[in-house]
Amino acid sequence: MKSIVLGVALFGATVLSAQTRNEQYYLKATPFKMQAPVLPKFAAKTFSLRSYGAVSDGQTLNTAAFAKAINACAKAGGGKVLVPAGLWLTGPIELKSGVNLVVERGAIIQFTPDRSQYPVEQLPGSSSYAVRPPLFAYKAKNVAITGEGIIDGGGDSWRPVKKDKVTASQWSALSKSGGTISTDGKLWWPSAGAMAGEEYLKTLKGKTALTATDYEPARDFLRPHMVQLSNCEYILVEGVTIRNSPKFVFYPTASTNLTMRHVTIFNEEWAQNGDGIDISACKNVLIYKCTVSAGDDAICMKSSSSANSTAPRLENVLVAGCTVYRGHGGFVIGSNTDGGMNNISVADCNFIGTDIGIRVKSNAGRGGLVRNVFIRDIFMRDIKEEAVSFDTYYEDVTAGKEARDVKTTAQDKVPEFRGFVLKNIVCRGARTAVFMRGLPQMPVRQILFDSFLVSAQNAFEAQDTQNIVFQHSKVLLPGGVERDLGKAPAPAFFGLPMRPHFSVDMKEFSRQYHARQALWDKAFEFLRTRRLAELAPGKYPLLGDSVFVSVTYGPEKDFDSTKWEAHRRYIDLQYIIEGKEKMGVAPLAAAKEVMAYNETKDVANYSAEGTFHIADPTAFFLFFPQDVHRPNIRVAEGNVRKMVIKILAAP
Numbered sequence: 001m002k003s004i005v006l007g008v009a010l011f012g013a014t015v016l017s018a019q020t021r022n023e024q025y026y027l028k029a030t031p032f033k034m035q036a037p038v039l040p041k042f043a044a045k046t047f048s049l050r051s052y053g054a055v056s057d058g059q060t061l062n063t064a065a066f067a068k069a070i071n072a073c074a075k076a077g078g079g080k081v082l083v084p085a086g087l088w089l090t091g092p093i094e095l096k097s098g099v100n101l102v103v104e105r106g107a108i109i110q111f112t113p114d115r116s117q118y119p120v121e122q123l124p125g126s127s128s129y130a131v132r133p134p135l136f137a138y139k140a141k142n143v144a145i146t147g148e149g150i151i152d153g154g155g156d157s158w159r160p161v162k163k164d165k166v167t168a169s170q171w172s173a174l175s176k177s178g179g180t181i182s183t184d185g186k187l188w189w190p191s192a193g194a195m196a197g198e199e200y201l202k203t204l205k206g207k208t209a210l211t212a213t214d215y216e217p218a219r220d221f222l223r224p225h226m227v228q229l230s231n232c233e234y235i236l237v238e239g240v241t242i243r244n245s246p247k248f249v250f251y252p253t254a255s256t257n258l259t260m261r262h263v264t265i266f267n268e269e270w271a272q273n274g275d276g277i278d279i280s281a282c283k284n285v286l287i288y289k290c291t292v293s294a295g296d297d298a299i300c301m302k303s304s305s306s307a308n309s310t311a312p313r314l315e316n317v318l319v320a321g322c323t324v325y326r327g328h329g330g331f332v333i334g335s336n337t338d339g340g341m342n343n344i345s346v347a348d349c350n351f352i353g354t355d356i357g358i359r360v361k362s363n364a365g366r367g368g369l370v371r372n373v374f375i376r377d378i379f380m381r382d383i384k385e386e387a388v389s390f391d392t393y394y395e396d397v398t399a400g401k402e403a404r405d406v407k408t409t410a411q412d413k414v415p416e417f418r419g420f421v422l423k424n425i426v427c428r429g430a431r432t433a434v435f436m437r438g439l440p441q442m443p444v445r446q447i448l449f450d451s452f453l454v455s456a457q458n459a460f461e462a463q464d465t466q467n468i469v470f471q472h473s474k475v476l477l478p479g480g481v482e483r484d485l486g487k488a489p490a491p492a493f494f495g496l497p498m499r500p501h502f503s504v505d506m507k508e509f510s511r512q513y514h515a516r517q518a519l520w521d522k523a524f525e526f527l528r529t530r531r532l533a534e535l536a537p538g539k540y541p542l543l544g545d546s547v548f549v550s551v552t553y554g555p556e557k558d559f560d561s562t563k564w565e566a567h568r569r570y571i572d573l574q575y576i577i578e579g580k581e582k583m584g585v586a587p588l589a590a591a592k593e594v595m596a597y598n599e600t601k602d603v604a605n606y607s608a609e610g611t612f613h614i615a616d617p618t619a620f621f622l623f624f625p626q627d628v629h630r631p632n633i634r635v636a637e638g639n640v641r642k643m644v645i646k647i648l649a650a651p
Contacts, residue, residue, distance in 0.1 A: 248275040575645075
């Protein structure tokens with residue numbers, strides 16, 4: 001108990017300091033280079049909804065009035081479309097470039113429960129069909145949804161409801177409200193068409209020249225997302241409450257420069273597929289001080305693949321200062337991971353009462369590389385299942401269906417989770433502290449837990465993992481039993497007194513080691529047998545020009561005095577014997593050469609955007625020919641004793 005009290009006290013200090021942190025602080029604190037998303041710009045013009053014939057009586061359908069006001073604003077070069085206090089019933093609203101939809105305090109935009117107002121239409125640039133979302137934009141620039149009002153998606157008229165998710169009185173009210181109940185009595189549907197929709201869609205498979213009319217019978221099943229912004233740029237969502245969605249509440253896709261701050265997202269906990277914030281294949285995103293309660297995943301990152309690009313489709317995302325009260329996961333990655341993700345930072349967030357705290361999920365058949373994810377200063381309590389979960393056996397099950405066997409053998413689309421840092425994580429109450437389940441052909445790997453304190457029924461469950469590191473990490477088990485995860489039994493790495501840094505590509509290491517085992521064994525023998533702290537600066541040959549050691553002792557360099565570099569002939573094993581330094585690493589494929597390769601020195605210089613780590617005597621780094629690295633960056637005054645072992649690389 002003493003440990004958990006101490007941990008909470010330390011975290012309390014973090015929370016107090018977090019109260020004074022602003023957006024700029026979090027942007028500067030990301031371990032990767034991230035600029036603030038570019039905010040939209042608007043003309044100084046105002047277009048009041050009332051001026052276009054809208055009536056705020058909660059009965060009059062104002063779809064046409066919204067369209068007139070927005071079109072007038074866009075045609076005039078943009079500005080504000082003002083929604084004054086009142087209850088404004090409407091059908092779908094399309095936002096256009098240059099328009100800031102301002103929902104004033106006291107205003108409620110209520111989307112009609114009349115599902116016939118939401119047509120089925122072909123998705124832009126696609127052969128697929130979907131139901132028009134309540135609030136949407138496509139290829140718009142400079143758009144915003146701001147104010148202190150409420151936007152209600154009327155989702156309760158769309159969503160199926162599971163009987164075991166609601167109270168007896170709620171189920172009775174649903175049963176009397178109309179709709180259809182499944183034959184097993186476990187699921188309420190808003191209409192017979194909604195219940196039959198999935199089977200109807202199966203009859204369309206294999207047919208050609210389909211139109212929207214062919215999909216109309218399945219409209220009630222094809223629920224729309226509530227706020228969907230597709231292929232948009234320069235977006236601001238601020239201050240509003242967005243609630244009661246047919247499916248996901250807020251769903252931007254393939255968009256850039258998105259700022260979302262001081263927004264409240266709410267769905268009932270029984271909202272089927274009722275995700276809160278789902279960021280899909282977007283870049284340069286800031287989610288700041290938002291509050292979320294969801295029926296499914298609360299704050300979620302998704303990334304579907306594109307035939308035209310191999311680069312990560314979701315990149316440079318910062319989530320800071322947010323609170324989640326309910327959801328299947330507080331912060332979630334997946335299950336759509338096939339487009340890849342890179343550079344995600346989550347900081348100073350609270351998750352209370354969620355099913356899982358931090359959740360990473362996918363499965364074989366989806367694929368995608370998810371890397372460089374940094375999660376820190378997270379406080380959780382009353383987590384129903386795992387505080388942290390990595391699972392590559394996830395299966396998405398449609399309402400009313402049973403889970404099938406999850407694919408585990410797909411070789412062409414295998415998800416890869418690596419390069420995660422979870423630091424300063426505190427959780428009071430969970431079933432399991434950490435659950436990790438990789439695939440046999442692709443383990444979950446290179447995950448660092450630092451200052452991790454959880455009280456739970458179970459400590460750690462793992463399958464098919466590699467290079468999972470715990471530092472200052474404890475689980476408090478029932479009966480006052482304390483489990484130090486940092487002292488969990490683990491095989492020593494070649495008997496060395498240090499380990500590989502979690503960022504090391506262990507798959508490439510394995511290939512190189514088996515190709516030139518004699519060279520690596522010579523290097524590891526040196527690390528095991530020599531008194532490293534007593535090594536004088538100089539060169540130590542081990543096996544001719546195939547393996548040799550260089551030792552330096554002295555001050556490090558300012559950041560601007562260091563360079564990105566890569567080697568073709570040798571692999572670098574870099575180890576800090578005494579002191580600390582900062583090192584950067586990035587993939588060579590994403591770097592740009594700025595100084596041509598010098599064969600004599602075996603070096604070329606690059607410009608790159610990478611991830612930076614603090615190097616100390618606990619771990620060594622390996623930089624392969626496909627890596628660029630930026631070493632020797634000063635983090636403190638004083639001298640640093642460092643060794644670099646050069647190992648001849650295999651082709």
